[in-house]
Each structure stands twice: as C-alpha cells, then as structure tokens.
Amino acid sequence: MRKMAIKLVWFCLCLWRLVGVFGVDEVKSVKEGDSVTLNSDLTEIQTDDEIEWRFGYNKFLLTRLSRASRRISIYEDVLDGRFRDRLQLDHQTGSLTITNTSTTDSGLYTVNIISRTREIRYRFNVIVTVKSVSVMEGDSVTLNSDLTEIQIDDEIEWRFWIENTLIAEINKRADSMTVYEDVLDGRFRDRLKLDNQTGSLTITHTRITNFGFYYLYSNYIKGIMFFLNVHYEISVMEGDSVTLNNRLTEILSGDEFLWWFSYTKITFIAIIDKPTDIFDVYDDVLDGRFRDRLKLDNQTGSLTITNITMKHAGDYEQMTKKLTAIFSLTVYARLPVPVISSNSSNCSSSSSSYCSLVCSVVNVVNVTLSWYKGNSLLSSISASDLSISLSLPLEVEYQDKNSYSCVLNNPISNQTQHLDISQLCHTCSDSVHCCGSTEAVIRLVLSALVGVATVILLVYDIRSRRAEQDQAHIHTPGI
Incomplete structure (x- = not known):
C-alpha cells in the first residue's frame, strides 16, 4: 500500500495545479464518507448580513441565512436530494459543513456574504476522493464515474495529474467521444476505453507510468479524484541481484530522481539530481542492510540491489517530476532438498x-x-x-x-x-526377496549343515545296527 507521506507530496502538487485551473480561493480534499467544513472566514455574522451557499457552476442554492429576519433555510432536495440530511450551517459564523460525503458532492461551492457595508464572495473546490485503486501491472482497471447515465447536455473530461493533461472527453450535446492516447509520450496509446453511457474510464494493460491521480470533471459533478496504484511485482532468490528498471532510456537534464524503500517505514535510499549533478546512494540507513549493495544507473535512474537478503523485501518507490513507480520485491530463501x-x-x-x-x-x-x-x-x-x-x-x-x-x-x-x-x-x-542376502546365505548354510548332520546320523545308525548284528552272530553256537 502506498505510504501516506509520499502520497501527500504529490497530492499537494496536484492541488496546486487545481487552484490554477479553477481560480478558486481554497481547495478542500476529503475522503468519501468523512465530513468537510467550508469556512466563511467570519468570526461572527453581522446584524444585517445575508449569507448564501451555492453549489456547482449552475449555482444551485443550498442554504440561506438572514440575520435581520432571523431566518435560516436549507434546500436539501436540490439535485435529486443528494444533500438530504447532510448539510449543517453554523449560526454564528455562517460556515457550511457537509457530512457523510460522497463523490457526487465534489465540485464548486460559493458563499456570498452581503450587507449594507460589505459584499464578500469565496469559492471552494471540494474534491471527494474515492479509495485508492490498486492494480498489478498488465491488468486492467476501471475508474467508475458513479453516474448511471450522462445527461443530454453534459460534457465530461478525464485528466491525468501530470501537467493536468486531458486524456479523454465526452460531449453529449455534440454526440462526440474522444480519447487522447498520444499525450505524455504515448503512455496511454491503445489502452483507453470510455463508457458512453456512464463516462467511466477503463485503462487496459496498465503500466507503471499510469500510476497517479485521475480527475473527472463534468457539468454536474466536478473534481472527482482517483488515486491509482500500479505495482510491478518482482521475485528473487536470497543471494541474487535484481535491477529495478523504470523503463526510461535517459534522464532528462532538469530531472530529479528519488528512490525510497518502504517496509515498516519510508526510508530515503538514493537520489539523482541532474541540475546540481548530485548522484548518491544512502546505504547506511536501516541498520546498514543496504551497505555496499546499491548501484544507480546515472543514465536511466534504474536501481540495482546486489546480494539480496530477506531484509530487502518490500516496496521500492521511485519519484520523478513525470513518473512514479512502485516495485514490490519478494525475496525467497534457498530451498533444501526434500x-x-x-x-x-x-x-x-x-x-x-x-x-x-x-x-x-x-x-x-x-x-x-x-x-x-x-x-x-x-x-x-x-x-x-x-x-x-x-x-x-x-x-x-x-x-x-x-x-x-x-x-x-x-x-x-x-x-x-x-x-x-x-x-x-x-x-x-x-x-529370499524380502530378507537381506547375508541372512539368506546363512539360512542356506544352516540348512545344508542340518542335512549333512542328518546323513551322518543316519549312516552312524546303520553302521551301529550292523555292528550289533555281527556281534550277535559271534556269540550264537552253531547247529
């Protein structure tokens, strides 16, 4: 699983891009099911203040508060009741809280604060993230829009986090559907599929270069964000070496490569910084388990680990400006002979x-x-x-x-x-077959000896009887 510290680094970069795109005052990110509060930036509502919260670019009215008339209205049934029982308005500050958020709550929220002496307007872009989606390299994955049907006047855009790149779009009014497969060095070529009924995006034969954030924008749902983990599994025997190949042929002149190892915690192990000509490995971390075992390729940024032990099993994560790769390394012990x-x-x-x-x-x-x-x-x-x-x-x-x-x-x-x-x-x-050969010979010898002894006794008996008969003839008188 992707560790949160690294997620936040790239997440902040993505949010920075979103602020530039939408021109909003604040970007709010919240996990699906959690609550989010949009602050009015007021410490106390004035006696003649009127506050309105609106949603979407069509500015659907969600709440209205009038201090003068002491009236608070919450319009929960707009947009098919998607906000029902989930809107809370702070009577002192006018801040709006949305509870039990879902992906359909993503989008633009505007607060207007109007009185005789002032007029204040703030815009918030709320992004409700779904759970991280994980897939093994080579498998397919579908990023679901959660729509059952695209509206007749809707326009849907799918963007990838690097340079906020447009990769697919549907214009229902113009009855057009387009995928942009050749952007970003063709990493999506022949592997993007759009569902023209729901707007869901499928990526086939995923690669490590498809790792990152995906954003879905439409006229009715703004800024749904998906975080896609693409893992590459590598198995190796203890004592062998392995090269973690990022599929690049050359590091760009202004690029920076960072390698991290994550098992029980995230540890920085290597860096290549082209602008400052830094090229270094940090092999004394984690009780020295990597000492004299790490080798960096200064042309491609690939990392080689030699003489691997069981302690080297885990996730190896490479980060650049345009690529993040995760290599899940499994180490197996040498097998004994059964x-x-x-x-x-x-x-x-x-x-x-x-x-x-x-x-x-x-x-x-x-x-x-x-x-x-x-x-x-x-x-x-x-x-x-x-x-x-x-x-x-x-x-x-x-x-x-x-x-x-x-x-x-x-x-x-x-x-x-x-x-x-x-x-x-x-x-x-x-x-004969069961018993050992020595025992069989002994039995044969014994049998022969018994036979010989029997013959000797028989001959002795015959001779003894004849001798007795001869003796009897000697003592008997003649007729």
Missing part, C-alpha cells in the same frame, strides 16, 4: 502389498511440498508465512514400476527428489 524415507520395517510379518513413504523438509517458508507420479500431481501441502517443517505421506505398491518424485517449490524455484522404490520398499511375503 528427504524421502520409508515407514515400513524390513522383513515385516505384514502381508500388506503397499509400502508407506514420507517426504519431508525442515525450516521452510512460503513453499509447497508435492508428490508426483510421472508428471501427474498426486498430493501437496503448503507452508504459511512461518518457518516450519513439512511432511507428506505416500503409499505405493511394492512391485510398482512407475516413476515417483517429491518436489519442493516456491514461485521461482524448485527442488526435486526422485524415489527409488527398490531401495526403500521391501516385501516380506518372499523370504
């Missing part, structure tokens, strides 16, 4: 045909951890803004021959770990 492990114990007695796996990472932020089968996403989990650990389980068949991978990614980088099922998953249904 670790894949198995939850299955080797040679388990379980008869399940599936192997349980877990992919995990530690100390990550703003990332997504995902399982893929080939190029197809199977499941994913995302980290929040806090640095946390992530784990994502997966079950596969022991004999699955497909290619699996675990991917850790952020918007600009990724780390992939491929799964080798044969190394992490072992089935126990077949002891």
Whole structure:
C-alpha cells in the first residue's frame, strides 16, 4: 500500500495545479464518507448580513441565512436530494459543513456574504476522493464515474495529474467521444476505453507510468479524484541481484530522481539530481542492510540491489517530476532438498502389498511440498508465512514400476527428489526377496549343515545296527 507521506507530496502538487485551473480561493480534499467544513472566514455574522451557499457552476442554492429576519433555510432536495440530511450551517459564523460525503458532492461551492457595508464572495473546490485503486501491472482497471447515465447536455473530461493533461472527453450535446492516447509520450496509446453511457474510464494493460491521480470533471459533478496504484511485482532468490528498471532510456537534464524503500517505514535510499549533478546512494540507513549493495544507473535512474537478503523485501518507490513507480520485491530463501524415507520395517510379518513413504523438509517458508507420479500431481501441502517443517505421506505398491518424485517449490524455484522404490520398499511375503542376502546365505548354510548332520546320523545308525548284528552272530553256537 502506498505510504501516506509520499502520497501527500504529490497530492499537494496536484492541488496546486487545481487552484490554477479553477481560480478558486481554497481547495478542500476529503475522503468519501468523512465530513468537510467550508469556512466563511467570519468570526461572527453581522446584524444585517445575508449569507448564501451555492453549489456547482449552475449555482444551485443550498442554504440561506438572514440575520435581520432571523431566518435560516436549507434546500436539501436540490439535485435529486443528494444533500438530504447532510448539510449543517453554523449560526454564528455562517460556515457550511457537509457530512457523510460522497463523490457526487465534489465540485464548486460559493458563499456570498452581503450587507449594507460589505459584499464578500469565496469559492471552494471540494474534491471527494474515492479509495485508492490498486492494480498489478498488465491488468486492467476501471475508474467508475458513479453516474448511471450522462445527461443530454453534459460534457465530461478525464485528466491525468501530470501537467493536468486531458486524456479523454465526452460531449453529449455534440454526440462526440474522444480519447487522447498520444499525450505524455504515448503512455496511454491503445489502452483507453470510455463508457458512453456512464463516462467511466477503463485503462487496459496498465503500466507503471499510469500510476497517479485521475480527475473527472463534468457539468454536474466536478473534481472527482482517483488515486491509482500500479505495482510491478518482482521475485528473487536470497543471494541474487535484481535491477529495478523504470523503463526510461535517459534522464532528462532538469530531472530529479528519488528512490525510497518502504517496509515498516519510508526510508530515503538514493537520489539523482541532474541540475546540481548530485548522484548518491544512502546505504547506511536501516541498520546498514543496504551497505555496499546499491548501484544507480546515472543514465536511466534504474536501481540495482546486489546480494539480496530477506531484509530487502518490500516496496521500492521511485519519484520523478513525470513518473512514479512502485516495485514490490519478494525475496525467497534457498530451498533444501526434500528427504524421502520409508515407514515400513524390513522383513515385516505384514502381508500388506503397499509400502508407506514420507517426504519431508525442515525450516521452510512460503513453499509447497508435492508428490508426483510421472508428471501427474498426486498430493501437496503448503507452508504459511512461518518457518516450519513439512511432511507428506505416500503409499505405493511394492512391485510398482512407475516413476515417483517429491518436489519442493516456491514461485521461482524448485527442488526435486526422485524415489527409488527398490531401495526403500521391501516385501516380506518372499523370504529370499524380502530378507537381506547375508541372512539368506546363512539360512542356506544352516540348512545344508542340518542335512549333512542328518546323513551322518543316519549312516552312524546303520553302521551301529550292523555292528550289533555281527556281534550277535559271534556269540550264537552253531547247529
């Protein structure tokens, strides 16, 4: 969001231009919904004073106060009742307060103070601003006039804050509608669209150079102001460098460039002043986070930040006489390689045909951890803004021959770990395949030894029996 301090700098410049345009005594700016007081500049109304407040160039009567007749009249139903229950007149000074303002209250207000000895007239231009409109560069945005239909005799003008430049107009009486796309070095070329029913203005394919104040003037609604934020998003990995390019090819001889960094507060970090030949960076601000990292291009005014850390994330704002640019910089930490492990114990007695796996990472932020089968996403989990650990389980068949991978990614980088099922998953249904090769050899040797022992015992038993039989024949007398 645009910080208020910088807004006010340019806002004051814009109001200065408006005073010159309208020739009014005072310009009043108020946010939609707030109240505004137009001071009569009197400390006390005289006994024969008559005070009238009028609105618009058609001078619709809003209030009348006569001290002599002790009469106060408020005409709230003019202009379709747009001021109903929202006008307050100070009985002592004649000042007028408008409450709960809306954009249709923008315009010229005139106070006439008449008596036998004096005649005073003041003019106020009231600008009721809408909320700031924000858009990412490249998107489209519509600045709504709040009109449902343009009146048959209305003339509508759209102006851009730089040099109060006319960029579009509708003349209903002449049945003409014109957009001026080639003004200001063609920054609006082929990107302005007017609604001939409501007068709303659409800017397509927005650019940073479209940032700033837009004013809508008509015969019935004067001086509605829009503040358009156009952001350019840049993402970079920690440790890399980035150049904030303002799209200019050359700084004009009389121009001045100011660079600001805004995160928790606005900090001045660089300046180029062509008239005085000043070219400097202020890299010791904010605990020295920019020290030896800022480089200015004295031809274009672009700013380069080297060896970026997480502390450099935020909005970088460039201000010149004819250009204001906002670069929203996001910095991502380097990604660790995900670790894949198995939850299955080797040679388990379980008869399940599936192997349980877990992919995990530690100390990550703003990332997504995902399982893929080939190029197809199977499941994913995302980290929040806090640095946390992530784990994502997966079950596969022991004999699955497909290619699996675990991917850790952020918007600009990724780390992939491929799964080798044969190394992490072992089935126990077949002891030879399940158990380790050493254990299988031992079992075979033991089986052989048992077999040999059995044969030896059998041979020994046979020989023992034969020996007993031979001994029995020796002791038996012949017939």
